[in-house]
Amino acid sequence: MxxxxxxxxxxxxxxxxxxxxxxxxxxxxxxxxxxxxxxxxxxxxxxWEFLSMQLRFIGKWVWLAQAALLLPVLAAAGRPPAGNSLLLFFASAAPLVAFLGFPEILKSYSHGMAEIEACTRFSMRKLMGARMLILGLADLCCLTVILAASAAHSGLPFLQMILYLFVPFNCTCCGCLTVLDHVKSRQGGYFCSVVCILCIVFFSRLSLIREYYEAAATGVWAVLFFCSLAYFAAELVRTFRSFDGLSAACKGTLSVPW
Amino acid sequence: MDDERLVREIKSGDTEALDELIQKYYRDIYAYCFRRMSCRADAEDVTQDVFLHFCRNFDSYTQRGKCRNYLYVIARNLCVNALQKKPSLPLSSVEPERLARDDGRVRRADTAGSVRAALRRLPEEQREVVLLRFYQDLKLKDIAQITDSGLSVTKYRLYQGLKALGKLLSKEDWR
The missing domain is CATH 1.20.5 (Single alpha-helices involved in coiled-coils or other helix-helix interfaces)
Structure with a gap:
């Protein structure tokens, strides 16, 4: 050829x-x-790159406040709790842990930056989703440390401790998320603090009544736990979806996929 | 500047290198597209799409073979897509006056129209290989890479293509 x-x-x-x-x-x-x-x-x-990027934007005071909450637990670790101090601590610490993240989620609204964030490289939903995920994971770590530190000498069954810690936590989260879903402004932060204070007062008062923390009441706590968890999950999805309402005004924005 | 260096510079964000790469291969890709599409406007559109596709998917491009081959692969695929979308014209309506045939053989083999018509009558795979070998002046190894087939298959297609083309253009001595 x-x-x-x-x-x-x-x-x-x-x-x-x-x-x-x-x-x-x-x-x-x-x-x-x-x-x-x-x-x-x-x-x-x-x-993961996106999450680590967002991690830098979470205020340092959140980590400091969570560390401050953990300090008494770690200091008291190894000593048997006096009276019902553990239940009282659970009743006041769990709502506080839940509450700490909300001002951080709301900061875009309280600083009037929501419009700008909605028009940036990532959609508002993605930004908020990432923040909620980071803060949620931090809360879970915090609760795990509290649980682990107090489990050894509390004399309570582990399952009951989970219920006593997570029910106030879930209830506070449900209340704050409901607020977040309806009030996306500076006032949202105030309402969340009111919800948190109400939860602390309610569960602290509850912890003083011994009958509610006996083995016979475990079933009620379990029901409360699952109900609050279900509402928490539903409210979480609803709040997450509601963040698109603002981004809808900026339909033309370029949102980077991840 | 060689392709490897050009691609490296484009990766680092140098759009002048991109300019140079396009200028370097535009004519080749355009010529290939024209011979596939048989229409200047379509060829120019597809050529433009080739480079746009190259730029949009630049991150997925890894410098393993020649950049030129990669461009030909894109061009080949886009030509196939464009030809599928385009309504096909009957052969007689394209060059009616030039296709005076005698027993399936094209008489006036020295005209552009008859060569074009003869090429058009080849099976797709054979035409592809003939175009890339004799018009784009590519090596068989590169053609095999572009057409995503083995070297021996490519050689066979070229042989068969030339044999058929020789028959159509009354060039018996090609085989």
Whole structure:
């Protein structure tokens, strides 16, 4: 075939190509550059990379406040609790742990930055979802430490301790999320603090009544736990969805997928 | 500047390197598209799409083979897509006056129209290989890469394509 290549080329030669339009070429270069720049903006980032990025925007005072809450637990670890001090601590610490994250979630609204955040690189829903996830995980870690530190010497069954700690936590979260779902403004933070105080007062008063913390009442606590958990999950989804209401005003924004 | 360096510079965000890469391959890709599409406007559109596709998916591009081959792969796929969308014209309506045939053989083999018509009559895979080998001047190894087939398959397609083309253009000595 090689010796015939010249002949073949000669025979195929007449099928020539008209010269390309230089203007079209310039246009292609221009559009390709624009497409390249656009790709740079919309480049995908990983889920964990996005979370670590958002972690830096969580105020340091949240971590400090959680550490301050853990300090008495860790200091008292190894000593048997006096009277019903453990239940009282659970009743007041769990709502506080739950409450700490909410001002952080609401800060975009309380500082009047919600519109700007909704029009930035990531959608409002993604930003809020990431913040809620980070703060939720931090809360869970905090509660686990409290539970682990007080489990050894409390003399209470572990399952009951989980219920006594998580029911006030879930109830506070439900109340704060309901507020967050309906009031997205500076006032939201105040309402959340009211919910938190009410929960602390209620569960602290409850912890003083011994009958409610006896083995016979465990069933009621379990029902309360599952009911509050179900409401918590539903409210979490509703609140998460409600963040799109604001972003809907900025439909044209470029939201980066992750 | 060689392709490897150009791609490295584009990756680092240098759009001038992108400009250089497009200028370097625009004519080749356009020529290939024109021979596939047989229409200047369509060829220019597809050529533009090739480079836009290249830029939009630049992150997924890994420098393993030649950049030119990658562009030909995109061009090939986009041409196939464009041809599928385009309503096909009967062969007689394209070059009626030039296709005077005698027993399936094209008489006036020295004209562009008859070469074009003969190429058009080849099976898709064979036409592809002939175009890339004799018009784009690519090596068989590169053609195999572009068409995503083995080297021996590519050689066979070229041989069969030339044999059929020789018959159509009355060039018996090609085989």
């Amino acid at each position: 090689k010796r015939n290549e010249g002949k073949i080329r000669e025979a195929l030669g007449p099928f020539s190509v008209p010269a390309c339009d230089p203007e079209k070429m310039r246009r292609t270069v221009r559009l390709a550059k624009a497409a390249y720049r656009e790709r740079q903006v919309s480049v995908r980032i990983g889920f």
